[in-house]
Structure formats: structure tokens, C-alpha cells
Amino acid sequence: MQSDHKPNFYLLDKPKTWTSQDLCTKIKKNFNFNKVGHSGTLDPNADGLMLLATDSYTKLFDYIENTDKTYKATAILGYSSPTLDVDSDLIFHENINAASLTKDIENFLGNLVGESFQTPPIYSAIKVKGKRLYKYARQNQEVDIPVRKIIVDNTELLSVESNKVTFQITVSKGTYIRSIVEELGKSLNTVAIVEKLSRTSIGNLDINHSKLNKNIETMDYKSNLQSLDWKEVINLPILEINQEVLKSVQHGQLILSSMFSNQEKYILSINNDAVAIYKPFNEKYFKPDKVLL
Structure with missing residues (x-):
């Protein structure tokens, strides 16, 4: 069964080794979409929700308000690598018994909760002076990496075994788990890299969602691509409109404020399709902030 090709949101389980762009390209080509985008990059070494x-x-x-993401990560203590994960050459430093450091690991994870600043990895897609950081790294060029404010909502230590530490963490958009694992190593007076990384939730959407699209490697144009209800993704008040108002929206015209209950942004919908975002213009009118038609 083919997708109906209507604009929509889709939740997919990205396979390990795939880039985020690989996923977008496959969906675009298989189902003949004109444009496909994602809400946040997931490292090739990682799998899970996109x-x-x-x-x-x-x-x-x-307009997506809740962009927090939850990850399950496994770190290897005593090893380093240029990419801070197992995707590049590993350098052995020392044997570490993670179980003997359980209390210190718990303290580190607990202290992460709240606001802090993070330096992203040099092997990342962030642009500095118009150039991706990983390009500086590949060309052995020095660059000042700007720090970012991040928020950690919660953490949980799941297991320690041999030289490995597995934990769960919920973070704000743009947080790099590889950098957090690097800091974990430093806090334990050693080094650490990411062995496994899975994204298990995005906002209120989790890995157990009934509309999650799995088995991406074998998906083709005949596959059933399940779409989400956009109301699960966009948390704005909704104004259902008729065909007459739709004509005004199509022409980017103002709409009487008397149609709206509050002075805030609204998403306009007809036949369960989102068609525009409108916001207050003055006391009498709302104006288009984004038209989707």
C-alpha cells in the first residue's frame, strides 16, 4: 500500500549506520514527496526515533514546543577516539572496573540535571563561520567551538558491567550525548566513548508508538508508511475553518480576531488538515504567520 502523499509527520526507527539524510532521502524517493525534513540529527552510530x-x-x-529527547547510551571506559564513539579508531588507555566506580557515576549523572553549558564534538554537523565542524576536523584545521546551553531533565543509571556504563538521559534539543560521555570519563579521571546510542523518545512520542515505522532497510514504495496525527506533534490551539475562510487563508489575508478565543498563535485546520498558523495582528485582526497551502 502506497502513502497518500499528503503532507504530514512520520515517526521512524532509524537503523544504525544510516545518516539522518539517508533516512530523509529514502522516504522522499520511495513515496514521491517533494521535500522531507527532520526535527533533529541522529548520529550514524545511533539508532532510534526520528x-x-x-x-x-x-x-x-x-512550532513544536516539546523537543526534549530521551536516549539510552552505553559508554566504554578507558578508551578514547577522535569521534568520541566507536566510529573511528579506538585508543586503549587503561582497564577500568566500572562497578567499583558506581557511586561516582551516579553522582556524575545526578549532577547533570539542570542547566549547563556544553562544548559540541569537533565531529559534528554544527556550522562555525559557515563551515561544518567535521570538515575542520577532517582537514586538521583548528577552530573555536562555541559552547551551548543545554538542559538535562533527568538521568538514570541502568547498569555497570566490566568497563561499560549504560544509562538513560532526557535532554534538550541540540545536546550531544558523546560530549556527556566524554565528561563522564573526565569526572572518573579516565576517558570514555559511546559504544551504543538509541533515541527512545522525542517529546511525547516514544519507541512504543503504534504508528512507528520500522524495518526501514526493507521499506519500498509498496510499503505502508504510517503517518502521525499532527495534533500529537503541534501543541497549539486549533481553529476549524470552512471553505470561505480557507479562501482568505490561501490569499494570505487577515482574519477577524472575533473568530479566535485568545490572543495567541493558532493552527488553522480544515478536514483534519493543518493549513496555516495565524497570530494576533491588532485588536481587530489575526495575520498569517505561516501558510502551508
């Missing part, structure tokens, strides 16, 4: 939008719905990413 939220994709197609065609005009890509304009709605800016």
Missing part, C-alpha cells in the same frame, strides 16, 4: 515531516508540514517544525 521525527520527519513532508512537503509543507516541514514549515511546522518551528
